[in-house]
Amino acid sequence: VCLFPGRGGAFGRCPCECDDPCPPLRHRRLRGHPWQLERGTRDHLHFPSARALRTPAPRVPDAHAGHPLQRRRPLQDHRRLVEKNGNRSDVYIRPLAYKSEELVANLKLHEIASDFTLIVVPFGNYLGTENLRCCTSSWRRLEDQMTPTQVKTSANYLNSILAKTESVLAGFDEAILLNQDGHVAEGSGENLFMMRKGKLITPVLEDNPLPGITRDTVMELASEELGIEVVERRIDRTELYLADEVFLTGTAAHLTPVISLDSRPIADGNPGPVSSQLKQMYFDIVLAETPSTCTGAPPQFPTGSRRKLGQALVPARLMADSSIPNLLPVPKE
Template sequence: MKTASLVSKDVEHADSIWHNGIISPWTDATVPVRSVGHASVASVFEGIKAYWNTENQQLYVFRLKEHMQRFLDSIKIVRLGNRYTLANLIQATIDVLKANKLKEDTYIRPWNFLSGIIYEQIAPADSPTDVIIDTWPFNSMMGKERGCRVCVSSWTRISDNVLPPRVKTFSNYHNSRLASIEATANGYDWPLILNEHQKVTEGPGACVGLIRNGVMITPDIPSGIMESITRDTILHTIAKDLGIPVIERAVDRTELYIADEIFFMGTGWEVLPILEVDGLPINKGEMGPITKAIDHAYHDIVRGINQKYSQWLTPVWGE
């Protein structure tokens, strides 16, 4: 029942990719094999989605500015070199979506990684980097009845003074990967990971929200989570519009067991209901009414049906 995927089944790769300021054929965007290890340790990326609106015949990139700002923040924290401004990166994204003639739901991955061949074990600060912006189609799960079964992982989440979770660096995902492999081996879809204080943090690729007695509770950022743009959208806008009070605080493992509803939230997984934790059913194993309302509201915002938040949408076509 793994109802979260970043890629539609038929995708191989786009025709074009944005690479260091140039739209290149995807197959030409190569790096020397000896740089691959360094490039994957010292690299940051973003995960952004663009949604197709059939009625408006428009592709809207959701919160592109905020994603690219987080990309720049990640680059700063891990001290990678960078030659692009926020405006450059926004324009580059529009350019590559146009070059690929995209008129469907599209995942966008900007990626900044160490370029060339590095002989030191530890690459110096501000070493030169390559930047690429890759795109591929995905199938949205919004509006569909869906859900996943999770377990609390035996792995501990990375923390700010180890590998900062607010940085979107590929090396952080090794922790997510170990926890996910364990969850799969134990018959679950995904893990939820506790921090060093045994408080809930997030899933391997999304934040988590709980509903208890009509209130939304979510681990606060110092619990050790990504500064998620979806979480921000749901907490500060959708919950307000739906009249759901929100509390950000530390969350115990056992609070998960007695929640009325639980869901993952993130660009990749959108709003993904959690129907079971450690073998205990949540909302009798069904997608709950508040989760459904949040899913519906998120859908209408990202697809540009609810135009109240059009400042978050970057249209790709026309004008």
């Protein structure tokens, strides 16, 4: 079951015609609070990516199946979507704001109608391994003068897909992309961090990494919880070879250590202490293992046969895509 306002109502079968129901969201916490998309309110619920692409979120009553659009708490709306699905495994929720007219040429963003949808898909280990063997891609990260690199848009993913495909065909797990100046930008779908000389360093946004939410979270944890100095600056490729630790972060990737780059081991070729500690802290918070001080009650689901970890309400892998409108159709009773 997906939210597809333009396909017959607030909730309906997935357009892919799959036989199995899409699994639901459980509950996610971050920094001790229910996720509720509130973490990304400033950056995503205000639709900066959508605005940059002239894709406004609907803000007035809409004619989709007679369901007026209303501004509501995102958690309530996502819970309704969850309850339409039966599976309790981890899932990835992908909200998409998109241009919805059937046009093929002479496209002008400001003249094309916009819409949005929410879909959920089962999600296991995104990268397929706990520790990554990476290579430096021959493909360069897009430049902001070519396409807005700080905007989360599906069009930019071709660059990442080419790099990822190249790395896997060459026998590696993941790709590291440099920008046009030869400075480190990011992984194919993740932000990059390195530990060197006691500092946690990540590429500056001017070098065209996507400003990820997990990136911000890891920087906050390292600074406030571990007392590590966090630095945003340019990183040269050779610095990664000399780093004490390297790891990638993302909503789907979580925090995954890089143990080698271009067949060169990072330090001793094992996950480092800082990345291991940050990873544990991140999951303790995300999985609600850390005591919460939140005031809002989380959604409750029957535990059923959930594994022990699931008793803490294992999270969905929530993707803050090009924008996440908290404007969802209210179904007819």
